[in-house]
Amino acid sequence: MKTHTRLLPLAALFVGVLSAQTPVSIPIINPIFQDDTLDCSPGCAYLNITGWVVGPQTGVFKASTTQYPTAPASGLYVAYLGNTDATGSILQTLSATVQANTTYTLTLGVGARADSPFTGYLASLMAGNVTVASSNKATPVGGTFVSDVIEYNSGATPAQLGQRLQIFVKSLGSGQVNIAKVTLTRQ
Amino acid sequence: MRLQRLLFSLAAFLPLAGSAQTPVSIPIINSIFQDDTLSCSPGGDCYSLNITGWVVGPQSGVYKSSTVQYPTAPSSGLYAAYFGGGLTGSILQTLGLTLQANKTYTLTLAVGARADLSFTGYLASLMAGNVPVASSNKATPVGGTFVNDVIEYNSGASPAQLGQPLQIFVKSLGNGQVNIAKVTLTMQ
Numbered sequence: 001m002k003t004h005t006r007l008l009p010l011a012a013l014f015v016g017v018l019s020a021q022t023p024v025s026i027p028i029i030n031p032i033f034q035d036d037t038l039d040c041s042p043g044c045a046y047l048n049i050t051g052w053v054v055g056p057q058t059g060v061f062k063a064s065t066t067q068y069p070t071a072p073a074s075g076l077y078v079a080y081l082g083n084t085d086a087t088g089s090i091l092q093t094l095s096a097t098v099q100a101n102t103t104y105t106l107t108l109g110v111g112a113r114a115d116s117p118f119t120g121y122l123a124s125l126m127a128g129n130v131t132v133a134s135s136n137k138a139t140p141v142g143g144t145f146v147s148d149v150i151e152y153n154s155g156a157t158p159a160q161l162g163q164r165l166q167i168f169v170k171s172l173g174s175g176q177v178n179i180a181k182v183t184l185t186r187q
Numbered sequence: 188m189r190l191q192r193l194l195f196s197l198a199a200f201l202p203l204a205g206s207a208q209t210p211v212s213i214p215i216i217n218s219i220f221q222d223d224t225l226s227c228s229p230g231g232d233c234y235s236l237n238i239t240g241w242v243v244g245p246q247s248g249v250y251k252s253s254t255v256q257y258p259t260a261p262s263s264g265l266y267a268a269y270f271g272g273g274l275t276g277s278i279l280q281t282l283g284l285t286l287q288a289n290k291t292y293t294l295t296l297a298v299g300a301r302a303d304l305s306f307t308g309y310l311a312s313l314m315a316g317n318v319p320v321a322s323s324n325k326a327t328p329v330g331g332t333f334v335n336d337v338i339e340y341n342s343g344a345s346p347a348q349l350g351q352p353l354q355i356f357v358k359s360l361g362n363g364q365v366n367i368a369k370v371t372l373t374m375q
Contacts, residue, residue, distance in 0.1 A: 047237070056235035056238070056239075057235055089222070
């Protein structure tokens with residue numbers, strides 16, 4: 001009986017440590033931008049994106065090897081944000097809310113087309129319409145994607161406690177940004 | 188001793204009274220419609236469908252007007268939301284805060300009528316959980332001007348939409364165009 005009593009707290013601690021170290025994925029609608037189907041040949045685009053609130057000149061793009069040399073023959077689906085006419089943006093409000101003492105990791109596949117200028121972007125994790133972490137540190141060369149990883153540790157008493165999380169990306173300047181994948185985890 | 192008690196009670200009451208009277212601004216994404224940048228020259232043809240942070244209806248987007256539309260516009264152009272023109276249009280944003288009891292919410296919109304297009308009315312609503320709780324269409328700007336529409340909503344002790352997310356919704360009526368240059372929402 002004594003052994004049982006000693007083992008129980010140890011087991012609880014072990015489970016606690018395990019759960020604290022395992023990132024939990026937070027659901028995002030259409031995170032790889034393949035929910036929409038374009039029937040045109042690769043190299044084509046269409047305004048608006050399923051599941052995302054979009055800004056001007058923003059939509060779904062089915063890229064070809066002209067834009068990304070490693071694209072499959074069937075095309076590579078991504079979000080496109082902005083062009084020479086206007087900046088663009090994507091925004092999604094998630095069902096998960098900010099919790100205390102939690103680390104959130106937002107990862108984006110940020111792409112620069114080989115046939116169009118890339119003039120920067122700003123990616124933010126938000127909660128209740130307030131930015132809690134931002135980054136613009138990915139600098140892909142034309143025809144490639146680079147991951148941008150944004151971490152946010154909410155601390156003991158976050159100002160946005162209980163507010164719904166949001167993912168926001170906007171293009172800067174007159175170039176275009178492509179986003180191939182968005183993930184958000186908490187741990 | 189009595190005087191001390193009286194002062195203590197007053198001191199406890201004063202901060203409450205003070206905080207109840209100070210409006211708290213509720214965050215709105217892209218509230219002055221300047222998050223998007225249009226590269227065209229200001230004027231009637233300088234617009235783009237969709238607006239950062241807002242769910243839009245048909246014929247709704249960002250507009251960079253010139254002095255032809257608004258005589259007081261700066262030479263670099265005046266950014267505003269446009270909706271409607273032939274078709275009706277709309278903008279909607281769901282906010283991070285939820286409806287609380289015993290609060291007064293004040294929604295203020297700068298409503299504009301272009302000098303070069305007809306203005307045929309609008310309807311602006313504060314909503315909670317997809318239900319309008321207060322609406323207005325009382326601003327009547329003459330062509331080339333903006334007029335504020337101020338919508339107040341007192342939630343009372345037990346509002347039906349308690350705990351539901353607040354929303355801002357504006358739609359155009361008729362076949363004219365409405366411009367919105369600024370939206371604010373406060374709570375007190």
